[in-house]
Amino acid sequence: MEKTYNIIYEAGSGEIVEKKSRFIAHIYPVDSIEEAEQIKEQIKKKYWDARHNCTAYVIGKNNEIQRYDDDGEPSGTAGKPMLDILLSSELRNCIVVVTRYFGGVLLGTGGLIRAYQAAVKEGLQNTKVVKVHKGIQIGIQTDYTGLGKIQYITANEGAYIKETEYLENVNLSIIIEENSYGIFEKKVTEATNGKAVFRSKQAIEFGILENECILL
Numbered sequence: 001m002e003k004t005y006n007i008i009y010e011a012g013s014g015e016i017v018e019k020k021s022r023f024i025a026h027i028y029p030v031d032s033i034e035e036a037e038q039i040k041e042q043i044k045k046k047y048w049d050a051r052h053n054c055t056a057y058v059i060g061k062n063n064e065i066q067r068y069d070d071d072g073e074p075s076g077t078a079g080k081p082m083l084d085i086l087l088s089s090e091l092r093n094c095i096v097v098v099t100r101y102f103g104g105v106l107l108g109t110g111g112l113i114r115a116y117q118a119a120v121k122e123g124l125q126n127t128k129v130v131k132v133h134k135g136i137q138i139g140i141q142t143d144y145t146g147l148g149k150i151q152y153i154t155a156n157e158g159a160y161i162k163e164t165e166y167l168e169n170v171n172l173s174i175i176i177e178e179n180s181y182g183i184f185e186k187k188v189t190e191a192t193n194g195k196a197v198f199r200s201k202q203a204i205e206f207g208i209l210e211n212e213c214i215l216l
Helices: 031-047 079-088 108-124 144-156 178-191
Strands: 007-009 012-018 021-029 052-059 066-069 092-099 128-142 160-166 172-175 197-210 211-213
Touching: 007 021, 007 197, 012 052, 012 108, 021 031, 021 108, 031 066, 031 092, 052 079, 052 160, 066 079, 079 092, 092 108, 128 144, 128 178, 144 160, 144 172, 144 178, 160 211, 172 178, 172 197, 178 197
Parallel strands: none
Antiparallel strands: 007 128, 012 021, 021 092, 052 066, 052 092, 128 172, 128 197, 160 172, 197 211
8 A cells, every 4th residue: 555645735934942043944845856946045045144044855755856955054963854854744745944043052963953853843833734645536426315325425434525516416526535435336326226326536636634625
């Protein structure tokens, strides 16, 4: 079974202060190295007066591309620890840039690692993250008698009704986990005595954000 992963659905930022140094994290979704590098340069330009703008990003469904930059901090104290948080959070296709305004107090190797990782975690707290699910989008046509039965099955099988069109019959667009499709189809067919017609079936990816099903 393919491992699930998370994506950044909406960019966010967060800030921490450690011994008078400010660490400001910005997290964005990206689809390419070029896009990641462009965001990196935009942040550096915005915070041109900061001591450091450290970066980490991952691209690809299997994290084929992983890059990081300490931007002048001691080697291994910023970019790599930041990357480790992205990987442990099972994130794909995203970049984090942590800006540091030096507060005059040296943090030491361990202190820097903890501070940069804490900044990334704070940024993620203010970022909309979505777990990607492999699913099936189904088009079903039913009579009004079968509608309630399909709605009941949908709710109990963890599926989501995206659209409902009320005409002479009812047309439903339903999204369900890929591995749950077989039992769902069987239950709907049995409950409606075969009167519900499965008109379309399409493989999709979806996520759940604030109890709402979104296509990705």
